Each structure stands twice: as C-alpha cells, then as structure tokens.
Amino acid sequence: MSENEKITINMNVVDLGKIDLLVEQGFYSNRTDLIKTSIRNQLSSHSSVIDNVITVKSYEIGINYYDRETLEQVLEQNKQLDIKVVGMLVLKDDIEVELAKKTIKSLKVLGVFRASHELKIALKK
Structure with missing residues (x-):
C-alpha cells in the first residue's frame, strides 16, 4: 500500500505559467517538485x-x-x-x-x- 495519495488542485493560468517559468529556469525539476516543496515549507512554518x-x-x-x-x-x-x-x-x-x-x-x-x-x-x- 502506497504511503502517497494523489491530490488535484485548480490554479489560475497565470500562477501555472509562473510555476512553469520557475521550472524552466531550473529552480524545480517539475511542477510537482515545486508544489511538494511549497507544501512542506508551509507545514514546517506551522509545525509548532x-x-x-x-x-x-x-x-x-x-x-x-x-x-x-x-x-x-x-x-x-x-x-x-x-x-x-x-x-x-x-x-x-x-x-x-x-x-x-x-x-x-x-x-x-x-x-x-x-x-x-x-x-x-x-x-x-
């Protein structure tokens, strides 16, 4: 049994384009990498x-x-x-x-x- 679950999010096209720009510039390997990193950062900032x-x-x-x-x-x-x-x-x-x-x-x-x-x-x- 996988410990990962698939989620779906809706975004506006401008935000999606900005994500693609960051991927293209090499900050992230793909969209999923950016989203996972962002979620982990938010969880970390609220960890207490x-x-x-x-x-x-x-x-x-x-x-x-x-x-x-x-x-x-x-x-x-x-x-x-x-x-x-x-x-x-x-x-x-x-x-x-x-x-x-x-x-x-x-x-x-x-x-x-x-x-x-x-x-x-x-x-x-």
Missing part, C-alpha cells in the same frame, strides 16, 4: 501549531490498522475506542459493521480513511 494540536488532542500519527481480532479484544475488555489519526486509518475488510459500532466510540481522520463502503457509512452516523 500542528505539534501542539496533535499533543493536546491525542492524535496518533502515521498509518494505523485495525482488524477484526483487535476489535474483538477491545469488545472482550468492555472498552470503546476514540480513534484520532493524522495520516491514514485502515479498517480491514474482515471487520463487521456491528463489531465496529460496538467498539468504536468516535472517529476522526485527518488524511486518508480506508474501509469498506458499508463500514464508512455506518461509522458516519
């Missing part, structure tokens, strides 16, 4: 805010996987999960909707959420 929110709100960072066996263990312990992720959350296909409803109290994903269509709909409610 990001780090503070992640700490205060107890987000997990990275790629987090949950499967049926893990949720069954949570159920056996009579617990419910408050899942908060910055990155990607994957709920495996072996998880049944009822098990997820019983074990996941709340869910917030900033990034990518991968699960079956049925599970996503059930957890939205």
